[in-house]
Amino acid sequence: MNLDFSPEQVEFRERVRDWLHDNVPAEKRPPDGAEGRAFDLAWQQTLYRGGWAGINWPKEYGGQGLDTFQQLIFLMEYSRCGAPGDHYRFNGLNLAGPTIIACGDEAQKATYLPPILKGEVIWCQGFSEPGAGSDLASLKTRAVIEGDEMIVTGSKIWTSWARFADWQQLLVRTDPDAPRHQGITWVINRMDNPGMDIRPIRDMAGGTDLHEVFYDQVRIPLQNVVGGLNNGWKVSMAQLSFERGTAFMPSQIETQNTIEALIELAKTRRLEDGRYAIEDDHIAYQLATLRAEIRSLLAMTLLGISRNERLAMPGPEGSMLKLFQSELYKRITALALDILGPDRTALDELAGRWPRAFLGSFANTLGGGTSEVMRNIIGERCLGLPR
């Protein structure tokens, strides 16, 4: 049990800190849309030029090939200094890219990986369908093989960033007669492919980053299939194992930043009765409880990383961290509105970022697997309870 870093690691931390200090953009990321896309790509290009793109990706594809502890140090410094979040870069960096690294062939790796790190492309994920949400394996979007192409017809929903993306990781049913987990294929699709219709959906926080995507006889070359035909379920399950260890560091620190900001807010905001919010016992109790639980989130992240290093296999902590953190975030933003009192209804400067954060927080316990599905996974896979 120790939290020590070696002199080399400490020296590495200094280098990271200095570089970030000199390079993190001062201006805020513009809201979503074309400007957001341009900002995200420009920042990725800066990271690439500075030698900090793909810190855990292999060197041969433009990554830095750093070890777990260097990743940890990098991510801690990165998140602490308020560097831009992943936003539209999320899918390429965290899901599509690592999947291609794990399951792609050499040509696919050479073609698709470098542009992600160089900040040239945005990726999206077409998994969910109107009839296939939590029960992803029931997906119906059909792909018929014709020569060296597949022809895709069907529809996807909840595709984040679809109309700002260049490429897409798409799950299609290539064998309707096989058992449902065995007839699915993971394939790379270009978002400007003819036959696609992309319609934005307005979410409850006012954003338009979610989409419905319709496919009418869309042709995709078979060489874009990753991990083999009808093997898509296994390929997409491999993604789950990327969401472990250091993957949670940024959002963990972001949650800590949020509770600290809320504590500051409570020290300066007055309640209807004239007291500062933090002087109210009920509010103070909730703030302190959240601060404690979020502190343990840091400890859980470090324990998870230690376990991965020791056991070299994914532990149960991935689903636990996801569930714990997303539920905490919802509680923080709900408490923020309580602290704001009557101002809570203002969606402008009067109440700051909090009301929108409250509305947006509902996404966290739905996207990436709902809290209920996470509890099923913990119960069945970690505790061995029957289905």
Next chain:
Amino acid sequence: MDLLPSQEQQQIVDAARHFLEGEFPLADALQLAEGESRITREHLTRIAELGWIGIGLEEAWGGVGYGLCEEALLFVELGRALLPPSILCSVLGARIAAAGSTRGDAAEMGRVTGTILSGHCKIAAAVPRTSTSASIGDVVSGEFMLYEAGDADFALMCNTGGAALVSLSALKSLTPVSCIDPTLSAATFAADAIEASAFIATAQDDLYHRGALLCAALLLGIAEATLQRSVDYAKEREQYGKPIGSFQAIKHYCADMAIRCESLRAMLYYASVKLAQGDDSGRFDVHTCKALAVNYAQLNANTAVQIHGGMGYTQEMDIHLFVKRAQVLAGLFGGERQHLRDLLAQPRPD
């Protein structure tokens, strides 16, 4: 950076669990008369022979010379086995006596340190009933709740200012209380300027935070034991033709209990390292750990009753003992509210 126990630390844990399961099966606790202690004087000397009482004490003082981390790991196992809080008092009491032996009545305190470490001295926990009226120093005053006074030699009392050992013979009128935890005896007493046998100020050795951390470790033991029992029962008990663990209502209770265990264990490790290092955030992390421990151990133990159905409500199973012990430990070394107030008052931890 490696937050997991080292191989040597894990050996301490494994050996402790093995010993406790063999020597103190919980089934035995169900046979005891009300207020009868789970450990006799003879048990205490056997525990002392294992080196547990001096595990974290410096060798120069007659201890084993490990640190706070090993102590915390051991206390998780003691909590799981529901061993009584007097062992925690012995561990802390040895530190008070050892420090006392370097001052005033050196010879006497040196002798006391020896008897504590060899398990020939039993120390009862005295919890201030109101922190404002209690004054703990070389002279002790205030109203206290006392656990395991029966055959104890000293009472240990502690607050943020320091920790004192008071000879039990100096306490005149104990008023017995029927304790919620049937394996512990309890009494109240009022101290009016009683001279302590030894006192150690927090500035010299921070026993308040050390005690709070070890108490959190005991509570983690409860949180984990009740999770384990619940999961086992959910796999085995059948209703509507299938194991109750296949019902989501039960499965999701278990999942939440598992997250509480993971969160608390991680926090215990983290806080142990930080406090042992004397880090700025060490105390913040202990406040965090104890506050979470009180909350999570209670939630897990209480949920375990529900998962066990009618059987959970009986004294034929041991679940009720965990529920009750969690209530006792909730008040030792600062309650949840106190620790939450303290952690909120601190600046942002690094």
